[in-house]
Amino acid sequence: MGAPRGPNGDTFLFNPELLKNLDWNSVRSSLNPPISNEEPGEPWLLVRPLSIMDYSKGYVQILSQLTTVGNISKADFERQFWRMQNAGGYYVTVIEDTRSNKIIGAASLITEFKIIHSCGLRARLEDVVVNNTYRGKQLGKLIVLTVSLLSKKLGCYKMSLDCKDSLIPFYKSIGYKLEPGNANSMVVRYEETTKPQDPS
Numbered sequence: 001m002g003a004p005r006g007p008n009g010d011t012f013l014f015n016p017e018l019l020k021n022l023d024w025n026s027v028r029s030s031l032n033p034p035i036s037n038e039e040p041g042e043p044w045l046l047v048r049p050l051s052i053m054d055y056s057k058g059y060v061q062i063l064s065q066l067t068t069v070g071n072i073s074k075a076d077f078e079r080q081f082w083r084m085q086n087a088g089g090y091y092v093t094v095i096e097d098t099r100s101n102k103i104i105g106a107a108s109l110i111t112e113f114k115i116i117h118s119c120g121l122r123a124r125l126e127d128v129v130v131n132n133t134y135r136g137k138q139l140g141k142l143i144v145l146t147v148s149l150l151s152k153k154l155g156c157y158k159m160s161l162d163c164k165d166s167l168i169p170f171y172k173s174i175g176y177k178l179e180p181g182n183a184n185s186m187v188v189r190y191e192e193t194t195k196p197q198d199p200s
């Protein structure tokens with residue numbers, strides 16, 4: 001199957017149709033005023049899958065407000081985009097300000113096939129960011145809820161995330177919970193890494 005394409009010849013990471021008819025009624029109380037990915041509150045806000053064109057729309061720059069990104073060329077970005085596309089299970093979703101054609105928010109849903117839970121599908125939330133000049137307007141909630149509802153639509157049995165302590169209230173306000181006895185996040189970091197290999 002070829003990559004999904006938009007009206008302007010855009011190539012998307014996943015089919016934009018998947019973002020239609022998400023179950024916003026189930027999270028209505030988290031948002032005031034109520035907004036959704038299809039009705040984000042302003043005509044110039046567009047919630048859509050990551051596109052191969054988003055290098056020039058500032059996707060990499062916005063990620064640098066989250067963590068260290070490194071020196072990434074357009075070719076590097078495009079190579080990684082196709083790796084994600086070919087691997088499947090990557091649902092990187094962005095908010096674009098269509099007045100400036102800039103990416104102003106993003107979140108990644110990654111799905112994982114399991115043998116447990118009757119060969120279930122599990123979801124992880126990664127790389128959540130809203131451009132600092134657009135914060136405090138519910139766009140963080142909007143982008144996280146969009147990918148969370150997408151995971152529900154895809155049939156995932158759970159979605160989880162790692163975050164700083166200061167963001168626990170933010171995630172609690174949109175339905176995420178610290179499960180008693182099961183709310184730890186552990187890590188081992190590798191200081192020296194080799195270039196990532198393509199699996200085969």
Ligand SMILES: CC(C)(COP(=O)(O)OP(=O)(O)OC[C@H]1O[C@@H](n2cnc3c(N)ncnc32)[C@H](O)[C@@H]1OP(=O)(O)O)[C@@H](O)C(=O)NCCC(=O)NCCS
Pocket residue numbers: 065066127128129130131134135136137138139140141142162163164166167169170173
């Ligand atoms: C976290 C982030 C995405 C929130 O985006 P946002 O658009 O400002 O979020 P919202 O407007 O939807 O805010 C929702 C609520 O969370 C709170 N909140 C937002 N960012 C917060 C922060 N850094 N610390 C504590 N609370 C925060 C807001 O005060 C707001 O509370 P309210 O509903 O009671 O008023 C944004 O601050 C960001 O990009 N931070 C830098 C990157 C980062 O830390 N990403 C998360 C990695 S896990």
